[in-house]
Amino acid sequence: MDWMAWTWPTAIFFAVIATLLITFTVLAIKFPETPRTGILRIETTRGDRLFITLLGSAFINLAWLGIVGAHQPYALIVCLAYAVTVFRWV
Template structure:
C-alpha cells in the first residue's frame, strides 16, 4: 500500500474512526436510547451527535490550517471542547 502514501497519523485517524463506530454500535445495542432535543431543537441520538462532532471537527481543522497554520495539537484541543459541548447540549 505504499502507492497510497499511508502515514502513521493517517492510519491512526482511520483506526480511531472505525473504533468509534464499533463502540457506538455496541452502545446502541446494549443501551438503546430515545432521541432528545437540544439547543438545535432537533431530535438527536448518540450517533447523530457523533456525526455532528466529526463534521464540525473537520471544519475546525480546515479553518485552523487556513488561519493559523500547521500546529494542529491546539486544533485537537478545540475539537475536544467542541465534542464535549455537542454531546452535552445538542
C-alpha cells in the same frame, strides 16, 4: 501500508474513526437510546451527535489550518471541547 502510501497519522485517524463507529454500535445495541432535543431544537441520538461532532471537527481543523497554519495539535483541543459541547447540549 505501502499499497496506498498511507502515513501513520492517516492510519491512526481512520483506526480511531472505525473504533468510534464500533463503540457506538455496541452502545446502541446494549443500551438502546431515545432521541433527545437539545439547543438545536432537533431530535438527535448518540450517532447523530457523533456525526455532528466529526463534521464540525473537520471544519474546525480546516479553519485552523487556513487561519493559523501551524500548531495543529491545539486544534485538537478545540475539537475536544467542541465534542464535549455537542454531546452535552445538542
